[in-house]
Amino acid sequence: MKGPLRGPVATAEVKRSRLPGRAFAAPTVASRAHPRYRYKLSFTMKLPLRRLPHALLIAGALCTSLARAGDVQVAVAANFAGPLAKIGEGFTAATGHSLTVSAGATGKFYSQVVAGAPFEVLIAADDETPARLVKEGLAVPGTDFTYAIGTLVLWSAQPGLVDDQGAVLTSGRFDHLAVANPKLAPYGRAGMEVLKARGLVDALAPKLVTGETIAQTYQFIATGNAELGFVALSQALVPGKPVVGSYWRVPPSLHGAIRQDAVLLKAGEKNAAAVALLTYLKSDAARRVIQAYGYGH
């Protein structure tokens, strides 16, 4: 047993005695003797001096703009995260304010705001949550408004599976139909209303799989594990990108309107940037983006 043990110990000692020596000796010797090190040293010393006026100017500009520009903590419904990223670019360009965005389920944001989350603006997937927050004194009264009306689609990642009448629902050509949890997600509720309107709830119940959010529902379909499902048009149709698969734009007559409201939360009441974001959401520039993603207004 002693033989094999001595080996590793010995090599470890050799390594230890070698390493500090190299690490310690290299900079001092090389910085004086080695031309490469000398060059590096002079380079790092000269650069800031020569460019100092520029650097000061840039830093000064940054400071003044920081003093004016603010940051907004935004909680956004998963289905609107894509459009908001686009709108955020225009908002930052126009106002200098920046956005810190959390995307998720509206219901979860409600619980988090109740628990004291620092969100300043809520861009919800429904109109009930903002109204409820106003009623409970957690959002600023009078600031909630409908920024978009959601468009429900029956979407499949397979081209040609979904026809433009939704007849595929009765075809039996699928094993799984994905819907967002109707208790939590407005798009899930709308999807179930469509099935009810078509009288298919009982027939399709064994094939239903439920995503916790509209984003997870999309992921079930995108990976092909569910052949089709109800998602937001904004998820299937990304401006500038070809539509993957096939979809049926569900007529609004088959389900209750998906009114998506935004509201200023109490935490953002004194933040000028948060107020500016809500104003910007109503601007023509923002509306153009919202419409391009397939939302009504």
Next chain:
Amino acid sequence: MTAADWSAVRLTAALAFTTTLLLLLVGTPLAWWLARTRSRLKPLWASLVAMPLVLPPSVLGFYLLLAMGPQGVVGQLTHALGLGRLPFSFAGLVVGSVLYSMPFVVQPLQQAFEAIADNLLEAAATLRASPWDRFFSVALPLARPGLLTASVLGFAHTVGEFGVVLMIGGNIPGRTRVLSVAVYDHVEASEFAQAHRLAAGMVAFALVVLVSLYVVNRPRAEPAGAAR
């Protein structure tokens, strides 16, 4: 409790039993091999087993969803075998749980096997015990505390699993809506009373299980002797 909640309880128990049974069948030989092997690949295999401890369930769930899907290797295999696809099915949850609870079963077993002194097995060999006999008559009885720990932790960890099940299950009542997902649903829907009933039950279950494990596996005043 509602019928839906009871169905979640039954489903969770069925999932945990099936997973633990499979893990003991697969994990015991694996742990024995890991404990005894001198293979240079041992660190790699041990790491693979331990991976679920450090990987977030979202990572495991994401790759399972891809692998079991129609484009995935596993998905194409199960489809070709006429088994259908695994996501959104009980079988899929079992596969996910077996992977996710693997370290909780293999590691206690491996430690128990490693603690068995070589000379005991050598003595058995000199008495002409075959390798199988040595394993079943010497190693397995000596590893009994490890076996118990492995079974209890495997079961309890499967009951407590959430992320993987959420990602590959599709939340289907009676098929893939296990307790942890049912609690999550109640909480999300602000149905705190229902959530409390299930959640408090799970806290009590976890406590009872772990306390009994520690009591049963308590080192005795007179050590088993043979193990040292």
